[in-house]
Amino acid sequence: MKHIAIVGGCGHVGFPLGLALAQKLGNYTYGGGGHVDLVDINADVINSINSGQVPFQEDGAQEILSQALASKALHASNDMSLVRQAQAVIFVTGTPVDEHLNPRIKDVINVIKLYLPYMNPEQLIILRSTIYPGVFRVIDNMLTKAFGTSPKLAFCPERIVQGKGVQEIFTLPQIVSANSPEALHEAEELFSHIAPKIIHLEPEEAELAKLLTNSWRYLEFAIANQFYMMVEEKGYDFYKILSALSEDYPRAKHFAKAGFAAGPCLFKDTMQLSAFYNNKFFLGQAGMLVNEGLPDFVVSQLEARMGGSLKDKKIAILGMAFKPNNDDTRESLSFKLRKNLEFRMADVLIHDPYLDTLSLDEVLAQAEGVILGVPHDEYLGLKITVPFVDCWNVWRKEN
Numbered sequence: 001m002k003h004i005a006i007v008g009g010c011g012h013v014g015f016p017l018g019l020a021l022a023q024k025l026g027n028y029t030y031g032g033g034g035h036v037d038l039v040d041i042n043a044d045v046i047n048s049i050n051s052g053q054v055p056f057q058e059d060g061a062q063e064i065l066s067q068a069l070a071s072k073a074l075h076a077s078n079d080m081s082l083v084r085q086a087q088a089v090i091f092v093t094g095t096p097v098d099e100h101l102n103p104r105i106k107d108v109i110n111v112i113k114l115y116l117p118y119m120n121p122e123q124l125i126i127l128r129s130t131i132y133p134g135v136f137r138v139i140d141n142m143l144t145k146a147f148g149t150s151p152k153l154a155f156c157p158e159r160i161v162q163g164k165g166v167q168e169i170f171t172l173p174q175i176v177s178a179n180s181p182e183a184l185h186e187a188e189e190l191f192s193h194i195a196p197k198i199i200h201l202e203p204e205e206a207e208l209a210k211l212l213t214n215s216w217r218y219l220e221f222a223i224a225n226q227f228y229m230m231v232e233e234k235g236y237d238f239y240k241i242l243s244a245l246s247e248d249y250p251r252a253k254h255f256a257k258a259g260f261a262a263g264p265c266l267f268k269d270t271m272q273l274s275a276f277y278n279n280k281f282f283l284g285q286a287g288m289l290v291n292e293g294l295p296d297f298v299v300s301q302l303e304a305r306m307g308g309s310l311k312d313k314k315i316a317i318l319g320m321a322f323k324p325n326n327d328d329t330r331e332s333l334s335f336k337l338r339k340n341l342e343f344r345m346a347d348v349l350i351h352d353p354y355l356d357t358l359s360l361d362e363v364l365a366q367a368e369g370v371i372l373g374v375p376h377d378e379y380l381g382l383k384i385t386v387p388f389v390d391c392w393n394v395w396r397k398e399n
């Protein structure tokens with residue numbers, strides 16, 4: 001397969017996938033003259049990619065991007081008609097939940113409808129977004145009606161961890177599912193260039209596999225967060241106990257630390273799974289209450305450490321991204337933390353090395369209290385001299 005179009009190709013999943021495919025199918029390594037078009041609507045990111053700048057934190061992306069552009073194996077564009085020339089069209093736009101926590105199924109369907117005038121039944125169409133179970137069949141039905149024949153449709157979910165996609169894509173097994181043996185074979189052939197192993201599932205099973213994975217991770221964090229709040233509220237030191245219970249004890253090796261479980265995927269995928277199970281996914285809903293309740297808990301902890309009121313106190317949040325050493329602030333709980341502090345009439349200062357904020361020295365010089373929002377490397381080893389809360393446990397030794 002020589003020509004691939006990725007719709008949503010400039011996003012956090014589309015871009016690393018595009019780089020990986022361009023590297024393997026493009027001129028300079030594969031010798032095959034393959035080409036990847038990243039089709040997107042975000043003009044800033046399109047320009048950034050075409051001028052050789054990695055648009056967001058993505059480890060190892062710079063070198064591959066430079067090579068891919070130099071060899072003309074990769075191009076970003078808002079020209080929807082580029083999809084027409086592609087042998088494989090990969091859709092990887094967002095799949096959020098709405099304000100009532102129901103999946104916005106129409107989002108992904110509407111994007112495909114937009115591109116229908118440029119698509120044909122000879123193309124392999126791959127869904128790569130995380131989709132609600134059953135969406136594959138709905139899209140299959142819609143494309144069958146539009147084409148007058150069955151499409152070659154596959155669902156191949158992305159499972160990378162954000163920011164390390166370029167490295168992980170080449171190491172993770174790829175789950176491949178499709179509506180026909182032909183589509184399955186073609187999708188397998190394409191992903192065999194970048195994935196070390198292919199695993200087959202039926203489309204509904206693959207949809208569930210991705211949601212189960214993300215919900216399980218979300219719940220791991222929820223357990224740690226619930227334990228943290230329970231133990232600290234009763235006046236004990238959670239990390240002292242965690243350290244003791246896990247020392248040389250193999251069954252506690254993967255016990256998660258507490259921390260803000262946020263970002264664009266884990267929460268919404270747990271809610272998608274909950275909607276799928278008619279809102280009877282009690283563990284998922286309880287996990288949501290726990291994880292979403294942590295910001296309020298840490299603000300209360302700081303309040304108690306500062307004499308019972310934060311009114312007019314200068315409180316710093318260090319780290320606004322949703323995960324360490326990353327520039328992505330989507331669905332970050334640091335913003336919920338900020339709202340909570342503001343509601344208690346604190347004077348909030350924020351710092352994040354990836355955002356345009358006051359410098360760390362300026363913020364720390366003014367702060368009367370500090371909350372660690374996310375443990376970026378810049379914050380490790382800081383000596384904090386005012387009351388603070390660090391639910392991640394990176395400062396305790398220093399302080």
Ligand SMILES: NC(=O)c1ccc[n+]([C@@H]2O[C@H](COP(=O)([O-])OP(=O)(O)OC[C@H]3O[C@@H](n4cnc5c(N)ncnc54)[C@H](O)[C@@H]3O)[C@@H](O)[C@H]2O)c1
Pocket residue numbers: 007008009010011012013014039040041042045092093094095111114128129130131158159160161162163264265
């Ligand atoms: N971020 C992750 O680490 C991750 C990992 C695995 C799976 N996923 C899933 O992948 C999907 C995409 O997530 P993401 O984080 O890459 O989102 P994103 O917002 O970073 O990327 C989506 C891209 O789609 C583009 N877009 C929107 N409408 C478009 C249109 N009509 N035509 C062309 N482009 C359009 C946006 O401009 C954006 O660049 C979601 O379903 C998500 O759950 C994300």
